[in-house]
Amino acid sequence: MFERISFVQRIEDLHAKLRKGSYLLLIAEDTPFLEIPKYEDVNVCGAIFPRVIFKGKTYGSGIIVAKLSSTSSLQIFDMDTPNTLQPKADTNSVLVIVDGFSSQIDDFLEEFYSFLPEKTKLIGGGAGKTCLVQEPILFDTHRFYMNAAIIVTSTSTIGVGVKHGWKPLVGPFIATTCNGNVLEKINFKNAFDVYKEAIEKDSEMRFENTPFFKISQRYPLGIVRYNKDFIVREPVTTDGENIILVGKLDCNSVLSILKGEAENLLEAAKEAAEISHADKKDDNIQSVFMVDCISRYSLLDKSFKEEIRAISNIYAPKTIVWGVISLGEIANDNQENIEFYNNTCVVGTL
Amino acid sequence: MQQLNEQLLITFECVSAIGTSLQLKEMMEHFLKVFSRKTGALAAVYWEYDKRSKQYKQLCLQGKKAYQEIFIAPHALIKNESIRYDEKSGKSLLYIKLGDDWIVFVFQASQSEIELIKAIIISFQSKLENAVRACKNHLELIEINQTLERRIEEEVKKNREKDQHILQQSRLAQMGEMISMIAHQWRQPLGSISAVSASIKLKTTLNRFDYSTPEGQEESKRFISEAMSKIESYVQFLTHTIDDFRNFFKPNKQKESVTLTQLVNRTLEIIGKALEINGITVKVETHATREIFTYANEVTQVILNILKNAEDVIKEREIHHAHISIIIGKEGKWQTISIEDNAWGIPKHILPHIFEPYFSTKSEKNGTGLGLYMSKTIIEEHCSGEILASNTPTGAKFTIKLKEG
Numbered sequence: 001m002f003e004r005i006s007f008v009q010r011i012e013d014l015h016a017k018l019r020k021g022s023y024l025l026l027i028a029e030d031t032p033f034l035e036i037p038k039y040e041d042v043n044v045c046g047a048i049f050p051r052v053i054f055k056g057k058t059y060g061s062g063i064i065v066a067k068l069s070s071t072s073s074l075q076i077f078d079m080d081t082p083n084t085l086q087p088k089a090d091t092n093s094v095l096v097i098v099d100g101f102s103s104q105i106d107d108f109l110e111e112f113y114s115f116l117p118e119k120t121k122l123i124g125g126g127a128g129k130t131c132l133v134q135e136p137i138l139f140d141t142h143r144f145y146m147n148a149a150i151i152v153t154s155t156s157t158i159g160v161g162v163k164h165g166w167k168p169l170v171g172p173f174i175a176t177t178c179n180g181n182v183l184e185k186i187n188f189k190n191a192f193d194v195y196k197e198a199i200e201k202d203s204e205m206r207f208e209n210t211p212f213f214k215i216s217q218r219y220p221l222g223i224v225r226y227n228k229d230f231i232v233r234e235p236v237t238t239d240g241e242n243i244i245l246v247g248k249l250d251c252n253s254v255l256s257i258l259k260g261e262a263e264n265l266l267e268a269a270k271e272a273a274e275i276s277h278a279d280k281k282d283d284n285i286q287s288v289f290m291v292d293c294i295s296r297y298s299l300l301d302k303s304f305k306e307e308i309r310a311i312s313n314i315y316a317p318k319t320i321v322w323g324v325i326s327l328g329e330i331a332n333d334n335q336e337n338i339e340f341y342n343n344t345c346v347v348g349t350l
Numbered sequence: 351m352q353q354l355n356e357q358l359l360i361t362f363e364c365v366s367a368i369g370t371s372l373q374l375k376e377m378m379e380h381f382l383k384v385f386s387r388k389t390g391a392l393a394a395v396y397w398e399y400d401k402r403s404k405q406y407k408q409l410c411l412q413g414k415k416a417y418q419e420i421f422i423a424p425h426a427l428i429k430n431e432s433i434r435y436d437e438k439s440g441k442s443l444l445y446i447k448l449g450d451d452w453i454v455f456v457f458q459a460s461q462s463e464i465e466l467i468k469a470i471i472i473s474f475q476s477k478l479e480n481a482v483r484a485c486k487n488h489l490e491l492i493e494i495n496q497t498l499e500r501r502i503e504e505e506v507k508k509n510r511e512k513d514q515h516i517l518q519q520s521r522l523a524q525m526g527e528m529i530s531m532i533a534h535q536w537r538q539p540l541g542s543i544s545a546v547s548a549s550i551k552l553k554t555t556l557n558r559f560d561y562s563t564p565e566g567q568e569e570s571k572r573f574i575s576e577a578m579s580k581i582e583s584y585v586q587f588l589t590h591t592i593d594d595f596r597n598f599f600k601p602n603k604q605k606e607s608v609t610l611t612q613l614v615n616r617t618l619e620i621i622g623k624a625l626e627i628n629g630i631t632v633k634v635e636t637h638a639t640r641e642i643f644t645y646a647n648e649v650t651q652v653i654l655n656i657l658k659n660a661e662d663v664i665k666e667r668e669i670h671h672a673h674i675s676i677i678i679g680k681e682g683k684w685q686t687i688s689i690e691d692n693a694w695g696i697p698k699h700i701l702p703h704i705f706e707p708y709f710s711t712k713s714e715k716n717g718t719g720l721g722l723y724m725s726k727t728i729i730e731e732h733c734s735g736e737i738l739a740s741n742t743p744t745g746a747k748f749t750i751k752l753k754e755g
Contacts, residue, residue: 110383118416172359226360226389226470227463250384252366254359337387337413 001093001154001350003069005287005322007054009062011036018042022068024095024152026324028052029129030061038141045074045150047097047127048137050294051325056308058297064322072154076140079108079147087153091120095152095289095348100126100327101134102147103180105340106248109330112151113338121160121279122338123348125291125326126246132236159349161276162331164232164260165268166343170198171256172224178251183221183235183243186255190241195219198257212238217295220343221245224254232258234295234342246328247340260343262303265296269307269345273314276347288315289348290323296343297325311347357470360388365474374398374485375409381478382412382453389467391455392441393417397424399450406452417441417456424452431472433464446471448479516707520724524651527658534624535591539584546577546584607641610678610687610752616646617653625657630664631673638680642752644733649752652725652737653687656748659721660691663746669693684735684751695741704739 002024006017011033014025018039025046027033036044051058068074077085079102087094094116098105105126116122127137136144173194177185186194196207199219207215213236222230233255235243273288290311297304312321329341331348367384371377382394393413397406406423420439428434430447442464444455453471457464471478553559553573560566614634618625625632657674664672669692677688696704707723722739729737729750736751 114411114413114415116414116416118414172355174362224356224359224363225387226356226467228390250363250367252363254363337383337392 001069001072001095001152001156001158002066002287004067005054005320006065007052007059007062007322008065011063014063014065015039017065018044019067022072022074024066024068024074024150026052026064026066028059028062031063032061036139036141042141043074045076045138045140047139047150048129049125049127049324049326050130051297053290053292053308053321053323053325056305056312056321058304058308058325066322068152069154069156071156072152074150074152076138076145077149077151078145079104079149085112085115085151087116087120089117090155091117091153093154093156093158093350094120094122094124095154096122096124096330097127097138097150098124098328098330099134099138099145099147099149100128100246101132104147105328108149109338109340112149113332121158122330122332123158123160123289123291123346124330125324125346126328126330126340127324128327130294156350157281159276159279159281160331161272161274161279161347161349162329162341162344163268163272163275164229164341164344165264165266166220166222166230166232166258166260167264168222168230168256169202169219169259171222171254173255173257175249175251175253175255178249178253181245181248183245183249184241191243192238192241195235195238195243195257202259212236217299217343218260220258220260220295222256222258223249224256230256230258231339232341232343234293246342260296260299262300265300265345266303266307266310269347270310270314272345272347273311276349277314280349285315285319285349287320287322287350288312289350290321291326291329291331291346291348292323293329293341293343293345294325294327296345307345311345315349357466361470361473363388364470365477368474368478369481369484372485372488374482374489377481377485378453379410379412382410385471386412386455389455389457389470390459391444391457391467393420393456395421395454397452397454401450409451413456420456421454424454428452431468433461433468444468444471446475448475448482451482516723520721523721524655530624532591534627535620536588537627538623539587543581543584546580550574550577604645605643606646607643608646609639609641610685611636611639613646613650614653614676614678614687617650617657621654621657621661625661625674628661628665629672630661631671632676633673634676634678636678638678638685640685640754642685642754644735644752645728648728648732649750652728652750653689655721655725656689656750660689660693660746663693664691667693680754681751683754685754686752687750688747689749690742690747691745693745695744695746696739698741701739701741705737 008014008017011031014037020041022043025036025044027046027048028051029048036046051060052062052064054064079099098108113122129135129137134146136146138145138148138150173186175183175186176188183191185191199215200206205215216235221233221235223233224230233249234246236246237244288311292307300307308321329344329346330338331341331346332338364385367381369377370380378396382396385391386394393411395411396409398409399406411418420436420441420443424445428445430445432445434443434445436443442457442459444457444464444467446453559570561570618632622632660674673692675690679686679688705722705726726737729735733752735753738749740747
């Protein structure tokens, strides 16, 4: 999918990396820049993420420059019109970056996914900034975009692994009233009351004196599936009654409140890498692309580098591990329907 | 135990996804999405049986369109709740029958795993079937309603056309009556003109004037002048009559302030002469003088119609000392015009039907059966008033009621 992956600290250093061809730029949110300079014969698309990962380290400031291979192409799409993309029949892999704060993510992914060839594998994540305000964070050399998605398609095969490591704390509950990404009632009671009661029973943390986000990143919600792992949904904020989630939730979904221990999360990342590695049919591994949630990053804190190490250890020593700390992760695991995950580690073997 | 628990939870969620819409496509799209997500189905399709073409058509597909070729239309050899392995794709298909329709899921899973998933959908298969039936009934009901609406529209259109036809007939009938009334009105002045011209002719033929003397010449001049004045006045009268009729026929959709007495007088100017010639005395009593705001020409038309009917029946029954009494009165917020004749009234069995269209007691040649029907329409629908008919000991009585103000 990508021919060369490199990293620069400043936008001014980009010229040294950009030669004729198409590039995907992943920019950490603290990187100062106003626009992407135009270069002749250079096609550029990119997005801003909370942090970027390159060679085992994460950066709050800096730019990953990924040059597309000749068998890959990239485009920016408006999320309102996913059906304008008709991938070629020989497309084996897709990398998708969506506006992480768009309310259209689920519908877009579902529609877009339906057009993909049968064996195509997909990986990606939600872009955005940690201020949790929707801004135009996708760009090309012409302008910035909101409610948009970058799609990189390639004939190269990839391996995909998805794991989260969260364990059920209490449940099951029924999401009796939902409206898009707003969870209004759990078991017919105010969602926040149920959530608060369950967490304050388990933890000494109190919502009165701790920011909601600090607690919720430790206690996400899990959507129950049959014979399969939970799909994690992260609560981001509350108005005292409802809980606002990253991603849509269907009414009457069966939920559990999850809890994560650092060792389980690290173990999950390792498992995701193992699955991804095993999923790559040929041995020609060029790099490893990881998409990890900002909440996992905040929760693991200093241990996060262990997560990267756990992933790196699965691959040959010189394999470049790169990626993003994202707002929501995207993958299709085992050819099922596509999912927009939260608090999950997605590993792509490219 | 864990598996049973999960099965129950998924069953609950899938059951909750049933019947979320009365639109079959919308409901099935939602259900297939939820069921596929929860059970890991790669794709799902809903085949709807079309009774007319006796073929299955794909109502909706959930999942990658690339799986489309795995789905072949259901046929007689496929059994309900069966699982079929597709060797070419390496996938398994689960078939569930819902009435005449089918749902087919594609799985990449072992037979035993799919059996457990099958158990989930079978547990609420009848509920799903009921929901599908409800959607189809709803659609059928909508179609019936649409057909009904279309039929109502057609009938309303037909009725409008009929009304137009009635109106046209009524106009033609009125024209006939008018011509007859004009004939009555003109007969006397034309007769007078004829008499005057005959006397001029006679006197000139018989040389009644001595033109040799100045007296004779003067007498001749005076005679001719008087005769011409008479002719002029008769011609004036004829012109006046024509104007009256023309104004009466002019489609005047403007309301105007007018007293009922004025309306009665306008009518009598048109029909009075005809009544007089037929020896019918008309007496008018006025007890209400306030102006009302109404469609004057149309009300005049109604009064005229009632008077004409009275005239016809009086002539038909050869009533001696025939008279018509017109009383303008007041009843609360209403002003009324009562028109009463002495022609022995309307037979009891006819009275309830006189305002119906095409109802006439006159011979075919004379009556269209539309006069009173149009009168009722004018008074009740246009002028928001009432028109009533009853019998008095000596004749028929028609009362027109119009609101004051």
